[in-house]
Amino acid sequence: MIAMKTVNPPQSAVSKDLEEEKCECCTSRHTFALLCSIGLGIAYFLRFNLSVAMVAMVTGSSIPVGSANMSSHSKECPRPNVSSDNTTIPNTGEFEWNPKTQGLILSSFFYGYCVMQIPGGWVSTRYGAKLIVGLSILIQSLLALLTPVAARTHIGLMIAVRAVEGLAGGALFPSVHTMVGRWAPVNERSKIIAYIGLGPYLGVVSAFFGAGWLCDQPFLGGWPSAFYIPGCVGCVWFLFWMFIVHSSPSKHPRISKRELHMITSSIGENIYEKKPVPWVAMLTCAPFWAVCVAFTCSAWGSYTLMTELPSFMKAVIGVNVSQSGLLSALPYAVSIVFTLMWANLADFLRKKEYLSVTKIRKLMNTIAALCPAAFLVLSSFVGCNQYVVAGMITGATCFQVADAAGSNAVMIDMAPHLAGLIKSVCNTFATLTGIVSPYLAGVLVNDGETKEEWSKVFYIAAGVLVFDAVFFLIFASGDVQPWSAPVTEIEVTTDEYSEASSQKQLWSGSTTIQG
Structure with a gap:
């Protein structure tokens, strides 16, 4: 569990700080949200690009145009305009993977992804989430760069690469949520979560269109470019993430005093100690x-x-x-x-x-x-x-x-x-x-x-x-x-908050935030 030293003002004073703050698009918390959203977009592109690229990768099969493979012969919704021409579109991919093999490759990511959820959440809570988020996307990006080589080497290596990619991806979302808990003020929590959540949607849309387009281009051999390019982008993103983002507001060397005060007065300034997780209570x-x-x-x-x-x-x-x-x-x-x-x-x-x-x-x-x-x-x-x-x-x-x-x-x-x-x-x-x-x-x-x-x-x-x-x-x-955050000490640091404390009760880990 995590013990904390908390500086917490009355809710009325917190609301006043948030209301008085002007709209600033380049604050440290917004920079964190932006880079986090971009990172999740890259991660989702890397998750779904194989589904799109698979069409260009496999051979030994064709798609009958106008046949039942393109449209069902359901009697409830007949298609009278469907052509009976069974002309086939040859697939010139280089791998002879049957549908079962393709399904095994695609599903291997999610087995690794499922296994790493709880360990990833525990590690990020105990040792810090910034590095876990960065390494998660870096490892997935490096493995994306290795995917064409793995696919051409052996099917087993391809499955292993995807499974390890899933293991790395499994720690991503729990770590992101850990950081959001430290960076998002109460009155902006939904908004920051939503901004970060745009990344996966943009990643999926980009994978649908971008990966398919890259596979059709001669650049870097066609389908391998759908792995090389996002892999390189992910590695560049890692550098920005490590140098710009910090694990908590109190550790950020460039955050303004106003923003630091606004965040810490809303959610508390925490000094973390290693404590057992309250599994039973939770x-x-x-x-x-x-x-x-x-x-x-x-x-x-x-x-x-x-x-x-x-x-x-x-x-x-x-x-x-x-x-x-x-x-x-x-x-x-x-x-x-x-x-x-x-x-x-x-x-x-x-x-x-x-x-x-x-x-x-x-x-x-x-x-x-x-x-x-x-x-x-x-x-x-x-x-x-x-x-x-x-x-x-x-x-x-x-x-x-x-x-x-x-x-x-x-x-x-x-x-x-x-x-x-x-x-x-x-x-x-x-x-x-x-x-x-x-x-x-x-x-x-x-x-x-x-x-x-x-x-x-x-x-x-x-x-x-x-x-x-x-x-x-x-x-x-x-x-x-x-059980979420036992507090070892509560203190008020400003005269304004000290005066307000006589009218409003300070919340702590053992009390509740009332709306």
């Missing part, structure tokens, strides 16, 4: 499990939206979404705007004190769960128009990203100095849904040609999301938990 805490349930259920909904609905479009509607970069990237692109919208709304409600922190988090999580559930149910009743179904995916995603200001933010509210560890535990459960959800869908959907079969998948996902909303509403809390 694992028996209802708000902790509310976050884990929300993460797991939200991940189930995400996998259904981004994996099963596109499969439904291919099998029943007759459109292979992977063949359309626009339809594939549209949900991610639109989510960028809505992520910022929900985050700014949450921080506005918090800053104006219209709702407490707990109520804001519950509101956002309810939106992120129930609205996508409704879209999933409606997907079973829409007709055969591919654009309507694509609109369902996009609409559901626009609401689901509200969890950036819900379950993603509440773990920092309830335990700001253990947020990385909580993230790692919850993310472990969430990652497992990526294995369970597709498998269950395969069991429920036999030949995959009728809406009735697919409706079972959508109803189950909707039910999971409804359970998420109800459980979170009952058990979640945005208050600092007693």
Whole structure:
């Protein structure tokens, strides 16, 4: 556990500092958020570029144009205009990997990713998160540079490289959350989390378009450039990260006194000591499990939206979404705007004190769960128009990203100095849904040609999301938990705060932040 010495003013004084602060785009905390967002974007590009590059890498197969491989022969949504020409498009890739081998290579990343969640969160909490974040992206970047060599050497080496890349990536998000807990003031928490969260969406969109474009270029041999270029970018990013970003505001040599005071007066100035993690208290805490349930259920909904609905479009509607970069990237692109919208709304409600922190988090999580559930149910009743179904995916995603200001933010509210560890535990459960959800869908959907079969998948996902909303509403809390940060000493450092302390109680690790 982490013991701290905390300098904490009354909440009213904190709010006054935050309200008086002018909009500054080059502050240390915003620089941290920007570099963190770019780093996550690079990491996500490196995670998904292989899925796109695989098409150019493999050989020994062709794509029949106008055949059932391009569109299903579903009787519910016939395509009378589909050509019967079975002309094939030869694939000139250099690897003879069958679909099973390709699946093994692609999945190897996530096995490593799942294993490293909790160790990564523990290490970042105990020894500092800045270096872990930097090394995570550096290692993934270096392994990306080695990927073409590994692929041409042996299939086993290729799988090993991807698995180690997953191990490095598994420590990333818990470490990022640890740093956010130290850098994000209370009234800007949702916004900073959202800004950082834009990186993965931009990375996915860039992978869909950028990796495919690089594979078609003669530069660096075609598909290898989809690994060489982002790998080099990641190495350059590492240098900027190590020289510009610091693990906490108090350790930053160039931070302004005003910003340092504003951050520390909001979340406390901490002197960390190595203490055992309060596992028993944490694992028996209802708000902790509310976050884990929300993460797991939200991940189930995400996998259904981004994996099963596109499969439904291919099998029943007759459109292979992977063949359309626009339809594939549209949900991610639109989510960028809505992520910022929900985050700014949450921080506005918090800053104006219209709702407490707990109520804001519950509101956002309810939106992120129930609205996508409704879209999933409606997907079973829409007709055969591919654009309507694509609109369902996009609409559901626009609401689901509200969890950036819900379950993603509440773990920092309830335990700001253990947020990385909580993230790692919850993310472990969430990652497992990526294995369970597709498998269950395969069991429920036999030949995959009728809406009735697919409706079972959508109803189950909707039910999971409804359970998420109800459980979170009952058990979640945005208050600092007693086990999260025991305080060894509390002191007030300014006359203004000393005068205010007679009217407002200073919060500590054993009290709660009230909205």
